[in-house]
Amino acid sequence: MKPDSRIDKQRRLAGLFALALPALLSSAHAQAAEPLPDALRIAAVSRTGPSGKTVFAGSSALVAEQGWLAAELGKLGVKLEWVPVTTNSVAVQVNEAFANKSIDFAQYGDLPSIIANASGLHTQLVVPGGSMNNTYLVVPANSNARSIKDLKGKKIALHRGRPWEFPFSRLLAANGMTQKDVRILNLNPQAGASAVASGSADAFFTLSDAFLLEDKKVGKIIWSSKQAPQDWKMRAELWGDSAFLKKFPQLAQLVATAYVKAHLSVAGEGGREAYIQHEVSAGQSRRLIEREWEGDNTDWHARWAPLFTPELRAHYAAGAAYAQQARLIGRPLDTSRLYAPQFVEQALVQLKLQNRWASR
């Protein structure tokens, strides 16, 4: 038995070595050229489409559909993974995913990004623009309130820490009110909708889901941000994990380029209709999207500008100041380090688009 087992051992060792050799070689090779991750993960708001499968919203859907990013990453042996997050708690899901390193990029809102960075996470804005949702103030259908002023001392449903909280604070301030003048009910959009529908909240501040309440005749919109100054609009854009951007600038560049390409196609000829088509296939109603844009003073082309404008920087600085004043964050946040404009700049050069959005 003994000699036999020795031979067996030797054979096994040889086998192991044969197995390990290519792995060793390839790992040595990879080390020389910076080991790339197996997958690049982007979180985006998702809905369940009419066909029952998960579909993404906004420019992420376009990037996914164009397929360019997946192909380019595939050439490098990196898999593109889309991580769906649900509209009810995008902010929390994305921030927690950034914290436990289960995503590298996310398309989400301004205030959650400020909250994340103030609590010690490091993320940076990679591609601005794309989603400037309007915000709406809805009251129960039988309410007599005509403006926010009539809601003094009343209960208003608002999901705290979400990107529409900042526009809400602007609305209050513009009417000489503060959050102390109303009673805020911290409810997620679903619960907020049923609260205003059942009349247990006197108002509900939210996004275009406000139209659904109007359609069901349980609520009416008494204010929208359509005619409000541009910086009242909430922003939701592409953020990246700072460590990832530093470690894999070449991958980040591909992501940025892909999003700029998507913005370009939407902002261009026929892009608006194509975008509506996408949103409809993602389960949004056409009427809702059209009403969201109806009477909006934002220029369509400018909406998709992926530029780090002074207005954008002012928006985030004001957002951070608000967050601290409203005690959403504990310490002041220097927003100047939240930007990583180099990727968009490079993408615009690559795509020869330097002057495309320069008119702004």
Next chain:
Amino acid sequence: MNPGVLSAGARGLPLAENARKVLQPAPSEPLTVPMPLPVRHSPVERWLAWRWSAWTSPLLVLAVWIAVTALQLAPEQILVPPLQVLAAGWELIESGELREHVTVSLARLVSGFGFGAVAGIAFGLLVGLSPRLDAYFAPSFQVLRQIPSVALIPLFILVFGIGETFKVVIVAKASFFIVALSVHDAIASLPARYLEVAAVLRFSRLQVIRKVVLPAIVPATLTGIRIALGRSWMVLVGAELLAAENGLGQMMEMARQMFRLDIVMVGVVLTGLVGLALDRTFRLLEAYLMRWQRR
């Protein structure tokens, strides 16, 4: 009666002394008889006998928590170091925020649980004492009791709105079924001979209830109430997570939205401690009310 005991008493020997004599060799016996070896306790046994040994598992959990955060095995934003949690807790105490949340939650618990428990006792007695009522209500009772309270939260919000009513109702619901069931079962398992004795003594129905049934079901009812109290607390914190202006659950939910996991941890630890305190207090009350049983 045991004649042995009687005879020992008759000889004027204290019982305890007699008992000891059985265990220990009499001093007059020769010393050659080996003394029983002192029982060797293993370290584990000695540890378990130590009066602070109950702290073993909490301290172990704390040690693992400290180790994981010190070695940075988990991102610090998600698993916050215990010291930071303590600091956050202190901050909340100083600002008076914690006190407000805990007070509100406890007030909801007391009112909801009060309604639920009283209604549960009443309903349990009714169906327990009347087989006819039992037959009427048993099917719906058994079906409703299977629905987790948490699953009813969305429905209750629609019916009762998001105000205090909804929270009180959900807590009452959570306690009602447990209490009613324990009362009902306690009556059902009442030994038949109790009732036979009552029949021999020609008790009226009211007397049977007052002198036989009620005293007999106290232990089981108290246990049911204690379990219901714990369950109600869990359900309440869950309901507050979903819809509330304040309260411990809402404090946690809000902190999660603000990405302050240290405050969430304060809430988690506190929820556990409050639950434990409620349970312990009720056990003391139970022991006090049941003191007659030990005599």
